[in-house]
Amino acid sequence: xxxxxxxxxxxxxxxTLYAVLGGADFGAGVxxxxxxxxxxxxxxxxIYRAIGPVWEANHVWLIFVIxxxxxxxxxxxxxxxxxxxxxxxxxxxxxxxxxxxxxFRSHAVAALRxxxxxxxxxxxxxxxxxxxxxxxxxxxxxxxxVVTVDGRYAGNYLTGWMTPLAIFNGFFTVGMCAxxxxxxxxxxxxxxxxxxxxxxxxxxxxxxxxxxxxxALGGLTFVASDAPLLWQGFRERxxxxxxxxxxxxxxxxxxxxxxxxxxxxxxxxATVATVIWGWAVAQYPLLVPPAISIExxxxxxxxxxxxxxxxxGGMLLLLPALAWLFYLFKNPTESD
Amino acid sequence: xxxxxSGCGFTDTTxxxxxxxxxxxxxxxLLPLGSPRVxxxxxxxxxxxxxxxxxxxxxxxxxxxxxxxAARLQMxxxxxxxxxxxxxxxxxxxLVLLAEGMFLRSGDEGWRTLARRWSKVxxxxxxxxAVSGTVLSFELGLLWPEFMGRFGSxxxxxxxxxxxxxxxxxxxxxxxxxxxxxxxxxxxxxxxxPIAVSGLASAWFVVTANAWMNAPQGFRLVxxxxxxxxxxxxxxxxxxxxxxxxxxxxxxxxxxxxVASIYAVALLGGRTTLYHRRALTLALLPAAAFAPLQLAAxxxxxxxxxxxxxxxxxxxxxxxxxEKGAPLRIGGIPDEQQRVTRYAIEIPGGLSWLAYGDRQAxxxxxxxxxxxxxxxVRVVHVAFxxxxxAGMLLLLVSLSIGxxxxxxxxxxxxxxxxxxxxxxxxxxxxxxxxxxxVTEVGRQPWIVQGVLRTADxxxxxxxxxWVVAATLTIxxxxxxxxxxxxxxxxxxxxPEAADGN
Numbered sequence: 001x002x003x004x005x006x007x008x009x010x011x012x013x014x015x016t017l018y019a020v021l022g023g024a025d026f027g028a029g030v031x032x033x034x035x036x037x038x039x040x041x042x043x044x045x046x047i048y049r050a051i052g053p054v055w056e057a058n059h060v061w062l063i064f065v066i067x068x069x070x071x072x073x074x075x076x077x078x079x080x081x082x083x084x085x086x087x088x089x090x091x092x093x094x095x096x097x098x099x100x101x102x103x104f105r106s107h108a109v110a111a112l113r114x115x116x117x118x119x120x121x122x123x124x125x126x127x128x129x130x131x132x133x134x135x136x137x138x139x140x141x142x143x144x145x146v147v148t149v150d151g152r153y154a155g156n157y158l159t160g161w162m163t164p165l166a167i168f169n170g171f172f173t174v175g176m177c178a179x180x181x182x183x184x185x186x187x188x189x190x191x192x193x194x195x196x197x198x199x200x201x202x203x204x205x206x207x208x209x210x211x212x213x214x215x216a217l218g219g220l221t222f223v224a225s226d227a228p229l230l231w232q233g234f235r236e237r238x239x240x241x242x243x244x245x246x247x248x249x250x251x252x253x254x255x256x257x258x259x260x261x262x263x264x265x266x267x268x269x270a271t272v273a274t275v276i277w278g279w280a281v282a283q284y285p286l287l288v289p290p291a292i293s294i295e296x297x298x299x300x301x302x303x304x305x306x307x308x309x310x311x312x313g314g315m316l317l318l319l320p321a322l323a324w325l326f327y328l329f330k331n332p333t334e335s336d
Numbered sequence: 337x338x339x340x341x342s343g344c345g346f347t348d349t350t351x352x353x354x355x356x357x358x359x360x361x362x363x364x365x366l367l368p369l370g371s372p373r374v375x376x377x378x379x380x381x382x383x384x385x386x387x388x389x390x391x392x393x394x395x396x397x398x399x400x401x402x403x404x405x406a407a408r409l410q411m412x413x414x415x416x417x418x419x420x421x422x423x424x425x426x427x428x429x430x431l432v433l434l435a436e437g438m439f440l441r442s443g444d445e446g447w448r449t450l451a452r453r454w455s456k457v458x459x460x461x462x463x464x465x466a467v468s469g470t471v472l473s474f475e476l477g478l479l480w481p482e483f484m485g486r487f488g489s490x491x492x493x494x495x496x497x498x499x500x501x502x503x504x505x506x507x508x509x510x511x512x513x514x515x516x517x518x519x520x521x522x523x524x525x526x527x528x529x530p531i532a533v534s535g536l537a538s539a540w541f542v543v544t545a546n547a548w549m550n551a552p553q554g555f556r557l558v559x560x561x562x563x564x565x566x567x568x569x570x571x572x573x574x575x576x577x578x579x580x581x582x583x584x585x586x587x588x589x590x591x592x593x594x595v596a597s598i599y600a601v602a603l604l605g606g607r608t609t610l611y612h613r614r615a616l617t618l619a620l621l622p623a624a625a626f627a628p629l630q631l632a633a634x635x636x637x638x639x640x641x642x643x644x645x646x647x648x649x650x651x652x653x654x655x656x657x658x659e660k661g662a663p664l665r666i667g668g669i670p671d672e673q674q675r676v677t678r679y680a681i682e683i684p685g686g687l688s689w690l691a692y693g694d695r696q697a698x699x700x701x702x703x704x705x706x707x708x709x710x711x712x713v714r715v716v717h718v719a720f721x722x723x724x725x726a727g728m729l730l731l732l733v734s735l736s737i738g739x740x741x742x743x744x745x746x747x748x749x750x751x752x753x754x755x756x757x758x759x760x761x762x763x764x765x766x767x768x769x770x771x772x773x774v775t776e777v778g779r780q781p782w783i784v785q786g787v788l789r790t791a792d793x794x795x796x797x798x799x800x801x802w803v804v805a806a807t808l809t810i811x812x813x814x815x816x817x818x819x820x821x822x823x824x825x826x827x828x829x830x831p832e833a834a835d836g837n
Contacts, residue, residue: 071492078485081477103463314500
């Protein structure tokens with residue numbers, strides 16, 4: 001495999017992990033947003049307890065994607081920075097408020113009013129951030145960004161990104177985060193031996209899952225009508241991945257139905273991962289369609305090799321640490 | 337696509353037929369300006385395209401001219417905000433580990449209480465630092481797309497490595513903060529070590545990238561295209577060691593002095609429990625120990641600047657004319673019209689001696705450089721004087737502690753001393769911000785010294801000044817939120833065990 005593909009696959013891995021792990025953290029906030037009026041304190045406690053130890057680590061996958069992109073594909077990064085000016089700025093506002101409000105709410109001890117305010121900010125920002133990040137991805141996927149091979153942008157900075165597929169994908173991403181969160185929280189509630197919350201989250205996960213399945217099929221029609229280049233990629237190369245996605249989606253729903261909570265979590269993660277890789281395979285070999293390809297945007301061979309090796313070295317440090325974090329806080333046998 | 341671009345000054349490039357992997361998908365693309373194809377043709381002497389600068393100027397002609405100032409202001413606000421939290425991210429974990437280490441050695445619960453409370457403060461500061469750092473990583477591209485597009489591969493390596501350091505930090509912040517009851521005391525202490533180490537590593541990596549902007553190397557420019565990129569050479573540039581050392585010491589000093597300053601307020605207000613006195617000592621001693629080292633590191637940095645960026649040194653010192661035996665100016669206000677620095681106390685031959693070790697050495701003045709290459713002298717000189725003045729206060733406090741430890745074997749406790757320590761917190765932050773202003777404003781009008789002008793790197797996106805306004809509001813809310821939450825944390829009553837006296 002060519003070195004630029006190795007690096008790009010690592011970027012894809014970063015996006016996948018951010019979508020699954022970071023997405024679930026956002027999704028927890030989406031649920032707080034949607035159930036703001038009826039949620040009980042116990043429900044909120046479960047959410048906060050679930051994301052507390054891990055959200056910051058999950059967030060770093062986004063940084064990883066950004067820095068590897070600008071190191072390895074600088075002109076593509078410059079083009080994306082220009083063309084996605086608005087959605088990325090809006091996503092940044094969301095990222096800032098989500099992170100800060102979570103920390104403020106958790107530590108605003110004995111100040112109920114402040115906890116309420118920061119809780120509301122957290123819920124709102126958790127919903128807005130995946131919307132704009134999803135819209136940014138959708139804008140790229142639609143192939144309508146007027147970028148040039150050397151990384152310039154000739155479209156409208158304020159509205160150029162608002163393609164139908166982008167808007168659809170914004171909503172789709174929020175829904176995906178909500179689904180992941182519901183499935184993961186079902187498992188968390190089950191691990192904490194709380195049958196009431198388990199069944200609540202299981203019902204929510206099932207309902208969201210069915211809706212997301214319908215929405216995903218609707219999304220394919222958006223791709224077909226709005227992004228002909230991508231649609232061709234789906235028909236020619238990525239249909240296997242879509243098929244796998246369908247199967248894992250059904251499996252996660254079936255596992256939820258029959259109360260296999262670990263299997264459901266795994267299935268939901270696999271479904272999201274295959275949606276992302278389906279997009280990647282369909283769009284190959286373009287990075288920012290239609291103008292920027294992997295070939296035209298890649299850095300020099302020596303740079304790419306160095307990046308690949310430093311990621312490999314970094315992972316040696318990172319993966320054991322990450323494994324320990326999840327072992328400590330997401331382990332089935334731990335339940336205090 | 338060519339048609340959508342034709343209105344934007346691109347029409348005079350030769351369109352090139354390029355086929356994608358799928359033959360039926362033939363598309364018209366613009367000539368790839370920075371791609372290997374152009375370099376190939378250019379080196380063969382076939383000039384198919386205008387040089388890239390021409391395109392940049394065509395685009396810039398359309399860009400909002402206020403973008404440059406607005407984008408620099410935006411960078412200044414977001415970086416100036418983040419840098420304080422980044423320093424806490426480097427220094428406070430070390431303080432927490434010291435406190436928990438004292439608990440492990442002595443078994444005294446008071447130390448553990450201190451460590452637990454500081455770790456909560458740190459969790460809040462780390463979260464704000466993490467999100468404001470994320471803003472910066474996006475902003476590099478959003479505000480300076482030309483910079484990242486051309487030099488992303490040159491400085492990407494330290495950012496990638498920093499990404500991993502930050503990752504390790506975030507993971508262990510989770511483990512440490514939520515692991516007080518899940519790990520054995522010793523294992524818990526060790527789970528904090530990676531936070532301190534990776535905080536240090538993050539600072540080092542990020543500052544190497546800034547050092548590269550001051551002393552660029554590790555690439556060649558051929559017809560405006562960046563070729564022959566050697567990221568390791570770029571990372572280990574001639575400003576790297578001096579600048580990273582100066583910054584990391586600054587981070588420890590800011591953390592220590594700010595924490596000490598808060599407890600000095602408490603002690604002056606009559607809260608003189610063992611807990612408060614311990615907290616003050618623990619934060620103050622390391623910070624004070626670093627102050628004399630910072631004097632040396634700062635001197636080293638200035639010497640590197642005199643070699644790599646003589647124009648920045650001249651601006652720092654307000655040296656307009658080239659002079660043999662140049663004086664060291666203390667204070668003073670540069671007059672950029674009359675080309676003279678007024679109201680300064682001058683030490684004859686001082687600057688020549690500090691920069692080159694010879695009181696008769698010649699120091700190049702600002703007038704020796706092209707007027708187009710000069711930074712705003714007043715800002716740089718005044719910022720530099722502020723940094724040095726604040727640093728001198730910190731040094732004075734440090735020396736008085738040293739004296740008292742040597743003569744009386746204890747830290748001074750008088751009101752005057754405590755008042756000085758209160759001032760040390762703001763002074764350390766002032767020195768940090770002023771020093772950062774010197775290095776950034778002193779490099780203007782370049783974003784990459786001598787290679788890429790800031791004006792050529794800035795985005796053409798509209799409404800950057802609106803972004804600045806929004807950022808001021810958001811960061812204002814963030815700053816207030818942080819202060820309010822930290823006050824709430826400080827109000828939590830201490831457990832009995834902490835009140836040992």
